[in-house]
Amino acid sequence: MRIGPSQEEVRRQNLGALLRYVHIHGPTSRAELTSELGLNRSTIGALTADLAGAGLVTEAAPRETGRAGRPSLVVRPESSRVYAYAFSIEVDQIRAARVGLGGQVLDLRVDERPHGLAATDAVPLLAEFVKELHHSVPDDALYVGSGVSVCRMMRRDDGLPRLTFTTEQIAAPLSAALATELGVERPVVAGNAGDVAALAEHARGTAVGCDNVIYLHRDAGVDAGIIVGGRRLSGHAGQGGQVGHMVVQPNGRPCSCGSRGCWETEIGEYALLKAAGRDPSTRTAGMLTVVDAASRGDASAQAAVRQVGDWLGFGVANLVNVFNPEMVIFGGTLRELYLAAAAQVRSRLNSMALPAARERVRLRTPQLGEDAALIGAAELAFEQLLADPLST
Amino acid sequence: MRIGPSQEEVRRQNLGALLRYVHIHGPTSRAELTSELGLNRSTIGALTADLAGAGLVTEAAPRETGRAGRPSLVVRPESSRVYAYAFSIEVDQIRAARVGLGGQVLDLRVDERPHGLAATDAVPLLAEFVKELHHSVPDDALYVGSGVSVCRMMRRDDGLPRLTFTTEQIAAPLSAALATELGVERPVVAGNAGDVAALAEHARGTAVGCDNVIYLHRDAGVDAGIIVGGRRLSGHAGQGGQVGHMVVQPNGRPCSCGSRGCWETEIGEYALLKAAGRDPSTRTAGMLTVVDAASRGDASAQAAVRQVGDWLGFGVANLVNVFNPEMVIFGGTLRELYLAAAAQVRSRLNSMALPAARERVRLRTPQLGEDAALIGAAELAFEQLLADPLST
CATH class of the missing domain: 1.10.10 (Arc Repressor Mutant, subunit A)
Incomplete structure (x- = not known):
């Protein structure tokens, strides 16, 4: 009420x-x-x-305006004085940054994420980063809080990714570790990688001014950050946006979630490498090689890109029918696949999505690049300050 | 801002x-x-x-409370004095009601919708209903506006349904017709049938207090009214919720939209009647006969219900992964199919939806019955009054 x-x-x-x-x-x-x-x-x-x-x-x-009259x-x-810590726990790396009010990345640390390391076990590593970053903070600077982007996948010891759900379990231990390190207690807000990247592109990237956005994010799996009517779709228990596990191919390839034919398996690196007749264990690097070979005219690589691009468009068309978005953004490694297979994606959209639902949708790649996760995580932190500026 | x-x-x-x-x-x-x-x-x-x-x-x-002290x-x-007109343009019928503040249906008219009648051509018929309803309105009553629920399908002269998009084209001519009839100009708000039914169940039905709801509505096609974080998902151009045209079966049955294997074709009356070896032209009546036969032990009817129910669960599981809703409601003729095939739906949900996304979802049938469209349409009209009570 x-x-x-x-x-x-x-x-x-x-x-x-x-x-x-x-x-x-x-x-x-x-x-x-x-x-x-x-x-x-x-x-x-x-x-x-x-x-x-x-x-x-x-x-x-x-600065001098050249116009008459008293200038406004x-x-x-205060970007150099007011700051948040932003973290990103990805499948293969962890990152930490100090981000100033206004969204400027002031300082940055990156490291590999060891195989088998649970997201919650990354907390001490992030605290160690903060210890380093904190050396260069001016004495009068104001720390307002932290945000963390968490990928829902982890890499197992055997190198294969596995689905985990730790987003909500990160905020409390990270908050405690930072309080110890910094001697001050401030809120820590956690979000899914897709949500956080969507937030960043919506605030400062290609989706500025768009109120209905689907940001597709591929790391090891496919996640979506979905903005409906200007607000993040989080779902009843914070588990919305798991578009990678929509089944697009009944009785398709087995997925790590236990189901078959999930969208993320049909548009994944494994599917692309198999279709191109290459070693599927080369993963992301191998995927980029296939995309590159296709761009240079390799027929089997082109066929593989077309096939996987067709499945990419298939899922996008279904989402467009459901959401009638203004924009779909292809993030993470989907960026390269989309750029190589834009014709297939558009063709599926035209044949499967209803004209009224698709006619004004724009297909885009992210504008913010690799920093989107950190910029979005900082936005999570700044949201508290912006809601009540004088309380901090 | x-x-x-x-x-x-x-x-x-x-x-x-x-x-x-x-x-x-x-x-x-x-x-x-x-x-x-x-x-x-x-x-x-x-x-x-x-x-x-x-x-x-x-x-x-x-009334006497039996307790001491001055009662509050x-x-x-003022339900009998303050009212809205509510309309519902369905595939096979059109309805009009006078609904009092508080959501009470005070008076009602129903008629068949002739085949081939475009939704916009229903406007004069609705105005005629209003003329009749208006005879019994007390002199001091206050008309606050109208709402109309519009199904996105129409029945062609050959009896088959066809997809049309007229929701936005209804409000203006209906508003003009009512102004002529009533001698007073008030806003008319139009919504899709699924959206309007979702609004009704959210305000007064089974979804009271639920902020993340998917209301599946089957009339001739399958539409969804989707509530995300307490607000209706309408999409960029008001075309969201077209879940019936998610493709669930690549290369499946041809759909009236031009695509193949759309969810609404796989869970439709035609699919059920074909699977049961019955005459597919009997449509809704035939569908109910199959459901009834299955409940009485007819093996071929049971097999058909299982098969179509499996596809019903397939689409629900995909939507649960995307939205992580608190509740899914099976409305229109999906109510009967769901009740007959709840085991298949639950089984698909358990095998295809991620545990974290599905574990708290409740599957329900509508509480408001046939009046939901009119009650929801009235809510659309009352929204104006509630936003600014003294302006009317």
């Missing part, structure tokens, strides 16, 4: 709206804030003063 | 929250409203006075 907010809540919402604006759009003049936020000049002035007093923004005269002051996020 | 509301907006939100509460929950004491809405007693008193002044609620002493006044929605 939705109840109207108090005066204090109104002020908090306005502070959050202003801080979010400069966090997303960068330095902004007071004049632009006035028109974009629909608040009057004196309110913008008062809100800016509050945020500056808390050390979250600075105000300064703009420019409000900047 | 979300900005804090003004004092006037706060009052509007509170008025809407109070009116929504009695609209959904029925007569409620001031004491309960105070605790449920988190507002103090004097605010509840003032809001109630405003709503009573506008003729939307009444206040009265409750009870606030009731």
Whole structure:
């Protein structure tokens, strides 16, 4: 039941709206804030003063504009002072970054993820990264919290990936480890890799302004970050978006989940390498070799790309019928497969998706590259600050 | 960009929250409203006075409680005075009702929908219904607007259903026809049959309190009303939820949409009747005969129900992996198929959906029965009133 907010809540919402604006759009003049936020000049002035007093923004005269009249002051996020830690636990690597307000990656550490290492066991390694990163943090800097992107797959000792569900089990131990390391307790928010990448592309990448987005993310499996009406689809128990386990081929290849013909097995590296007559144990590197060979005219590689690309389009068409999205983004190693097989994907979309559902959908690759997971994880952390800027 | 509301907006939100509460929950004491809405007693008193002044609620002493002390006044929605018109354009019939605030069907008209009649051509027939219904409306009654549930299928002259997309094209001509008939202009909101039924079950049926719901609706095709995080999934162009056209069987039966192996063809009446060795032109009546025969032990009918029920479970499992819903509801003629084949559906769910995605999902049939479309359509109309109670 939705109840109207108090005066204090109104002020908090306005502070959050202003801080979010400069966090997303960068330095902004007071004049632009006035028109974009629909608040009057004196309110913008008062809100800016509050945020500056808390050390979250600075105000300064703009560079020479060449125009007559007193120029509007420019409000900047304190990107070098206000920061979050962002983590990414992937199938084959773990990463940690210090990310400033405004989304700038200030510092970064990357390492391999050992085979057989459960996501929860990565926590001490991430804490070690933070210890290193923390050496270069200025004394007056403000730590606001952390976000972590967790892949739902782990690599077993035999090299094969396995499905695990640890997203929710990461936040509490990581929060405790960071509190010990940093001497201050701040929230840690965990999200699935697909969700987090979708958040990043929605905030700062190719999906800015799109309210209905499907971000397909392939690491070892295929996950989706789905945005419906501007909000993340998380599902009843945080397990939504497992599009890789939609069955597209009844009685198809066995999948690690125990089912058969799951979408992620039909568009996977193994399927592509088998179709191209190559060694399926070469995995991602082998997949890229096939895509490369296809681009240089190798007939068997081209046939394999067409076959797997057809299955890629098959699943996309089903999702388009269900969601009627504005944009589908091909992330992780799906980027290369999509670029090589865009014609097959489009063809399946045209033959399988209803015209009304597909006619305005745009197919895209990510704009943010490898940093998307860290940028998205930082967004999870900043969400707390933006909801109530003066509480931190 | 979300900005804090003004004092006037706060009052509007509170008025809407109070009116929504009695609209959904029925007569409620001031004491309960105070605790449920988190507002103090004097605010509840003032809001109630405003709503009573506008003729939307009444206040009265409750029946004898047997307890000591002054009893809390009870606030009731003015169900017989404040009403909406609700319409449902289905494949084989059209319906119109006058629905009172609080969701009571006060009066009702039903007729067959002639074959070949486009949904837009049903508008004059609905206006004729309204003319009849309007005779019995008290002089002081308040008409707040209309809602219409539109099935995306029409029956052709040859008796076969065909996919059309007219939802958005209904609201404007219906609004104009009603303005002529009633002499007053009020908004008309149109929704897909699945969406509208989902809204009804979410507000007043089996899905009350569930924020992640998939309502599967079969009329001639299969549509879904999907609720994600408490809000309807509509998609970028209002075309979301076309789950009937997910392809589940590559190279399966041809579908009227031009594709093959769509879910709705594999779980359709035609598929069931063919599998049972019966005349497929008997459609819904024939389907019910097969379900009935299966329940009485007919082996070929049982085999057909198992086969089609298996495909029903197949699609449900895929949707559960994608959405991680709390509840799946089997509406329209899927109700009978689900009840006959619940074991197959559950078996597919267990073998194909990931444990984490499926473990808390509840499978249900609708609670509201045939009236769901009209009750949901009325909810579409009342949404306007509840958003700003004193503007009407």
